[in-house]
Amino acid sequence: MTKAILDSNNSVQKVAIIGASGYAGAELVGLLCKHSQAQICHLVVSENSSSEGKLFSELHGRFQGICDLPLEAFSAAWFDEYAAKLDVVFFATPHEFSADWAQAFVKAGVKVFDLSGGFRLKDAEDYPKYYGFEHANIEALSSAKYGLAEWQHDDIANTNLVAVPGCYPTASLLCLKPLTSNNLVLENSLVVVNGISGVSGAGRNASLATNFNEVSLKAYNVLQHRHQPEISQEAAIDVIFNPHLAPYKRGLLATVTLQLKAGITNAQVEQAFQQAYSDKPLVRLVASWPEIGNVAHTPFADVHWQFDEEKQVVVASCAIDNLLKGAASQAVQCFNISLGLASEYSLISTC
Numbered sequence: 001m002t003k004a005i006l007d008s009n010n011s012v013q014k015v016a017i018i019g020a021s022g023y024a025g026a027e028l029v030g031l032l033c034k035h036s037q038a039q040i041c042h043l044v045v046s047e048n049s050s051s052e053g054k055l056f057s058e059l060h061g062r063f064q065g066i067c068d069l070p071l072e073a074f075s076a077a078w079f080d081e082y083a084a085k086l087d088v089v090f091f092a093t094p095h096e097f098s099a100d101w102a103q104a105f106v107k108a109g110v111k112v113f114d115l116s117g118g119f120r121l122k123d124a125e126d127y128p129k130y131y132g133f134e135h136a137n138i139e140a141l142s143s144a145k146y147g148l149a150e151w152q153h154d155d156i157a158n159t160n161l162v163a164v165p166g167c168y169p170t171a172s173l174l175c176l177k178p179l180t181s182n183n184l185v186l187e188n189s190l191v192v193v194n195g196i197s198g199v200s201g202a203g204r205n206a207s208l209a210t211n212f213n214e215v216s217l218k219a220y221n222v223l224q225h226r227h228q229p230e231i232s233q234e235a236a237i238d239v240i241f242n243p244h245l246a247p248y249k250r251g252l253l254a255t256v257t258l259q260l261k262a263g264i265t266n267a268q269v270e271q272a273f274q275q276a277y278s279d280k281p282l283v284r285l286v287a288s289w290p291e292i293g294n295v296a297h298t299p300f301a302d303v304h305w306q307f308d309e310e311k312q313v314v315v316a317s318c319a320i321d322n323l324l325k326g327a328a329s330q331a332v333q334c335f336n337i338s339l340g341l342a343s344e345y346s347l348i349s350t351c
């Protein structure tokens with residue numbers, strides 16, 4: 001099936017990655033180097049980046065001999081010269097940068113996959129509150145589609161601007177959506193999401209708070225993290241989100257606790273998760289509580305749940321690699337879907 005679609009399209013996409021010097025961008029470069037339908041044409045950094053002119057592989061040594069392209073500085077002149085020659089651009093940049101520039105690429109006929117939060121929230125008023133800036137492109141914000149690959153296939157296939165979900169929201173929503181979409185959750189009950197991320201979640205630029213030597217284990221941004229409205233929006237249920245930072249490099253765990261309606265049975269919960277994921281190869285319903293060690297450096301999301309039928313409480317947990325299923329490999333899933341390929345195309349063989 002995949003082969004037939006490839007033969008009929010037979011169009012290798014000309015791709016640029018903006019933010020290629022960063023952690024998420026570098027993972028994306030690695031995945032797209034191996035992708036038969038992507039030709040990486042430009043790797044781009046900020047206008048005044050100290051990385052401009054360096055080879056990508058100088059910055060990320062594990063890619064020596066795999067991708068030795070130079071890093072180009074973004075500017076309005078760069079856009080004028082190259083944008084219209086591209087098919088696809090991935091933004092692995094700060095939120096405000098993609099919010100400012102994505103629409104220009106779409107207007108130039110380029111498909112945009114935005115790994116930042118620049119287009120994830122539907123309500124423009126949430127941007128000053130949670131992101132600290134006014135959104136300047138309301139038209140693009142209203143036309144962008146959220147890209148949780150296992151849940152939004154048709155939206156992703158039919159848009160030119162995909163808001164690739166955040167890392168915590170990806171893991172949280174993979175737990176929540178089987179329950180909320182089947183209307184199993186008790187109305188007006190407390191839904192609690194606890195998330196734990198390693199330090200690569202904070203990006204490549206060190207700050208004291210995310211410096212590996214300074215990190216032990218603590219909650220942060222409680223009741224005000226920008227992923228709270230994102231999770232609530234996409235689960236269509238109000239959640240309390242408690243993020244934690246822990247001293248390891250990669251991986252993220254989200255554990256959700258929900259009260260289900262009276263009379264819901266274990267079999268109904270089982271059916272909800274099976275129905276959601278039995279045909280989704282990148283989400284594995286695992287037999288015991290998920291571990292970061294089993295998903296780090298892979299595109300998989302491991303999910304497990306347990307239901308207390310007496311209390312009607314369900315706890316579900318999901319482990320992902322924050323830079324892959326939480327960012328770059330999910331962006332490739334969206335790219336695949338937009339090309340009519342299976343979402344896991346080119347990803348599973350890379351583990």
Ligand SMILES: NC(=O)C1=CN([C@@H]2O[C@H](COP(=O)(O)OP(=O)(O)OC[C@H]3O[C@@H](n4cnc5c(N)ncnc54)[C@H](OP(=O)(O)O)[C@@H]3O)[C@@H](O)[C@H]2O)C=CC1
Pocket residue numbers: 018019020021022023024025044045046047048049050051074091092093094095097115116117165166167200201202203204205322323326327
């Ligand atoms: N880290 C993670 O786990 C996840 C990250 N994301 C999102 O992906 C995006 C990138 O994150 P991450 O890789 O961690 O961040 P990094 O800080 O590691 O990388 C940011 C990248 O953006 C570039 N950049 C910064 N400012 C500009 C600008 N004005 N114009 C063009 N390029 C710019 C940087 O280049 P340079 O500094 O060289 O100019 C760098 O390549 C963010 O929006 C983040 O929220 C999403 C999910 C998970």
Ligand SMILES: CC(=O)N[C@@H](CCC(=O)OP(=O)(O)O)C(=O)O
Pocket residue numbers: 115116117165166167168197198199200201202203210243245
């Ligand atoms: C550990 C850490 O700092 N994590 C980041 C989230 C990761 C990220 O980059 O956020 P997006 O998924 O929204 O792009 C944070 O809490 O802000």
